[in-house]
Amino acid sequence: MHSKPLILVTNDDGITAPGLRNLISIMDEIGEVVVIAPDSPQSGMGHAITLDSTIYCDLITNDDRNKEEYRCSGTPADCVKMAVSEVLDRKPDLCVSGINHGSNSSINILYSGTMSAAIEAGIEGIPAIGFSLLDFSWNADFKKLKQHIKKIALEVLKNGLPEGVVLNVNFPKLEEGKDFKGIRISRQARANWKEEFDKRVNPQGKEYYWLTGKFKYLDEGEDTDIWALENDYISVVPVHFDLTAHRFINDLKEWKL
Amino acid sequence: MHSKPLILVTNDDGITAPGLRNLISIMDEIGEVVVIAPDSPQSGMGHAITLDSTIYCDLITNDDRNKEEYRCSGTPADCVKMAVSEVLDRKPDLCVSGINHGSNSSINILYSGTMSAAIEAGIEGIPAIGFSLLDFSWNADFKKLKQHIKKIALEVLKNGLPEGVVLNVNFPKLEEGKDFKGIRISRQARANWKEEFDKRVNPQGKEYYWLTGKFKYLDEGEDTDIWALENDYISVVPVHFDLTAHRFINDLKEWKL
16 A cells, blocks of 8 residues: 555656756655656657667666656656656556646647657556646746646546546746636647748858747637637646547548548 | 649658658659658657757759659658748648558557658648558568559549548558458557566666567457558548547536646
């Protein structure tokens, strides 16, 4: 018997990120915490896994706490696989990923290492939540998130989640003096990125690019994550990883393939 | 006016892969082909994009054909973004990705660079198809796939695809003398991987891992991609990238968050 729930904590900004440190300290109040996080930033890593290369996973000592923490050379999805298969002696009761420095709302979820870790945990049958704050700054202020993250985590521990569902929680960046208006259960907004590659020339005279772009909001609904965030609500989207477009199956059966 | 459709071809096994070369030769019979593919293998890359590093994209001359081909240092999703934003002078009429050497059925779609390229094209509003053959061999025999790939591509060019939907086409590996039984429109089977990390020691005495695992089929339906493939059918799954678990939204609204 374990009196406290076992909580796996990971992220995609790497083991030194303030967002992760904040998430660890919140989870410490709820359960027994094990941290397995990438040894370097993995933003935009999507659901990548390491097939063609080696993975290192080292127990590290962290000065300010007496908990198990591992730094892993793999992707966020690798971290979860490593945790479940090699490191933990029992299945965790909860996996939390983040707090991401930056948004994982709308189409960004596809590119998100934070959410891929949560989804990987969901694939393994572990209730999982990804947390993100719409502030890329390393010095982002996570204080106001604490009570909400704790409550959401406790509710997931209490209620569980349906098979194949994880939560994508995004917090808006608040203006000075403002507070969150509440929580909105939302759907993923339709949107994409209009890329603007920044073309440069390297010191050897060869052209290269940086990927940049502008976010294009293509949705008009007030039930979307983007709408919630733009109106100072915390957005919670239930996410699944059955990518089948069920609504199109019958139409497709009519095609002459 | 362009008399022939413009077809973007990419993959995740890299620009030298036989699967890609076969796909190019099939598309040559249908339209004007531009190839932008990774300069190295990108299997398991999921929907990763290159944010923290530079991207090279070079026009290369290929001896056996007089077509535009680019090798790109980025991920499969980067290749599509680069094509749309920097290389092509008009929006392609079709994007095809593959032919992947290996399966992208069931949960493998999440880890798949091949399918992330198709999905990225879908996000850009381009009708897109990922093709995979359940044979990891570099010398896999793609001959029997040709007529089916051509037909599916022509049907997509003729009918288009609904907004937000792309196709995931997987071909079974046939035993000698057998032929495909036909095409089954399928749904993504429930499954996961039971990881088995292969732990080794490097020449410096440090432990490291290789990610390996066994596929666990968790579905009993006869309408799944796995069922189709195991019964020598070609599987076609319509795929979308709205990850919202719509069925759980109302339940979640009842939670005390």
